Amino acid sequence: MQKTAGIHHISAMVNDAQRNIDFYAGVLGLRLVKKTINFDRPKVYHLYFGNEKGEPGTVITFFPWEKQLKGRIGKSQVGVTSYVIPHGSSEFWEKRLHSFGVKVEGSTRFGENYLQFADPDGLLIELAERKEGPINTWQMGDINPSVAIKGFGGATLFSAQPNKTAEVLENILGLTCVGEDAGYLRFSSEEQIGNVIDIKLTPTVRGLMGAGTVHHIAWRAKDEEELQQWRASLLEKGYYPTEIKDRNYFKALYFHEEGGILFEIATDGPGFAVDEPLSNLGEKLMLPEWLEERREELTAALPKVEIRVLEEEKE
DSSP, X not given: OOOOOSEEEEEEEXXXXXXXXXXXXXXXXXXXXXXXXXXXXXXXXXXXXXXXXXXXXXXXXXXXXXXXXBOBOOBTEEEEEEEEEOXXXXXXXXXXXXXXXXXXXXXXXXXXXXXXXXXXXXXXXXXXXOSOSOOOOOOBTTBOTTTSOOEEEEEEEEOSSHHHHHHHHHHTSXXXXXXXXXXXXXXXXXXXXXXXXXXXXXXXXXXXXXXXXXXXXXXXXXXXXXXXXXHHHHHHTTOOOOOOEEOSSEEEEEEEOTTSOEXXXXXXXXXXXXXXXXXXXXXXXXXXXXXXXXHHHHHHHSOOOOOOOOHXXXX
């Protein structure tokens, strides 16, 4: 049976591009590894944040569009995005988040302690200490490798049909059921990051897509051959995956599982260094070849943004 290594990336919708960069790069210390556009709506940025190399299992992406209506987190969505931080770094992160005016709450499930908070658009984020996973060598402001976010810890799915979603995780994606605790069903993969998926079993409100919600979650496929195998498996089991799409930095297919959540399966390669040097990731607006002739027009239509050390960091 095919088994995914875990989360490839998570994509969400927000309103303001600069505010988004300030929070994920300036506050959380992630690296902006790619600044491109939404291929389906070219006058909207597509921003990617991850570890130093933007490796699968570390990357969160955003579609920032000011005219987008506010969404509501609920059923048929990824409800919470989890990040892994190094062992012993919770105190650093709690103090740091408070210094930026971010309200932090603690919670526990499956014997793990979490720091929970919301980003400026209302997306729910949590941090969990784990010894597993490679250190993130990217440095931003006061964040150094001893405390830097390693990558995804996992995600909590708010499914309209939890048992159906569980079947997909176990029987199609090959995740292992760990058990149930405090109203959550947990699954895991064999990877060290992006490997823990919880399904909330208790009812929640109906989700409304919009700013402050996750658009989709993507699972890892080793290569295009494996992606083709997954597509064949999905068709055989009565799902309706899209054709395989070329997203420049990976190839992907999409399908809705029966709990209503949009799933993507994406290849690990070729990665974000395919069109710019690793040392310069995220510095320049990168466009696919078919839009390069519109660079001047698109650049003028997109808001000006920058990566910057925030005032709270300077104090």
